[in-house]
Amino acid sequence: MSYEKNKIKAVIFDWGGVCCREGEPFASKDLQKKLAMKPEEIAGKVMNIYIGYYIGEYNRDSFWRAIMEHFDLKETAKINPAALSGVYLNSYSVYQDVLDIALQLKKKYQVGLLSNLTPEMRKQVRSAHQTKKYFKPEVYSCDTDVKSIKPNLKPYRVILKKMGLPAKNCLFIDNSLKNIQAAQRLGFQTILFENRKQFFGEIKNVM
Numbered sequence: 001m002s003y004e005k006n007k008i009k010a011v012i013f014d015w016g017g018v019c020c021r022e023g024e025p026f027a028s029k030d031l032q033k034k035l036a037m038k039p040e041e042i043a044g045k046v047m048n049i050y051i052g053y054y055i056g057e058y059n060r061d062s063f064w065r066a067i068m069e070h071f072d073l074k075e076t077a078k079i080n081p082a083a084l085s086g087v088y089l090n091s092y093s094v095y096q097d098v099l100d101i102a103l104q105l106k107k108k109y110q111v112g113l114l115s116n117l118t119p120e121m122r123k124q125v126r127s128a129h130q131t132k133k134y135f136k137p138e139v140y141s142c143d144t145d146v147k148s149i150k151p152n153l154k155p156y157r158v159i160l161k162k163m164g165l166p167a168k169n170c171l172f173i174d175n176s177l178k179n180i181q182a183a184q185r186l187g188f189q190t191i192l193f194e195n196r197k198q199f200f201g202e203i204k205n206v207m
Helices: 029-035 039-045 047-054 060-070 081-089 096-105 119-129 154-163 177-185 196-206
Strands: 010-013 110-115 138-140 170-174 189-192
Touching (some): 010 096, 010 154, 029 039, 029 081, 039 047, 047 060, 060 081, 060 119, 081 119, 110 154, 138 154, 154 170, 170 177, 170 196, 177 189, 189 196
Parallel strands (some): 010 170, 170 189
């Protein structure tokens, strides 16, 4: 815990791992079986493509075709862009109780969202969960004015500019220690999200 309540004017949430159980681009069991790899192993083999997806250099089809080409995979009923995308988009589950906290916080603070997300998942969560109801502004790694992933500092600077606040007046919540440490270097107040029980215990102090 690292914050001073009397200085907080905005609360900024991460999405994956905070507002939901994180999605996994390589969630397809068929893909994992075909490559005999776990998701993190697949990502490690195609890291440039993987990062490129998160900063908006690929759309759904171009990303999955690049992955298939890298591994020399032929298109099948279960290994094709639409199928792989479908599994990916169904691999997360939202924490509605965390979103409810965000809604409560809006009564007192600006509440924003700062997330590393692919264009595909950005479209999914905005549509399925009406994120504008909870967060303003929303800043994603794949946005055209960002194109950078946390813990790089650019995404944090973009959301500060959109909020019109200095970092010292913003409480940032993320489940990644590296992302928290990057925020602290810029002067953000922070909460490291370890689990929902721990988070609810800490956030109630600023409600």
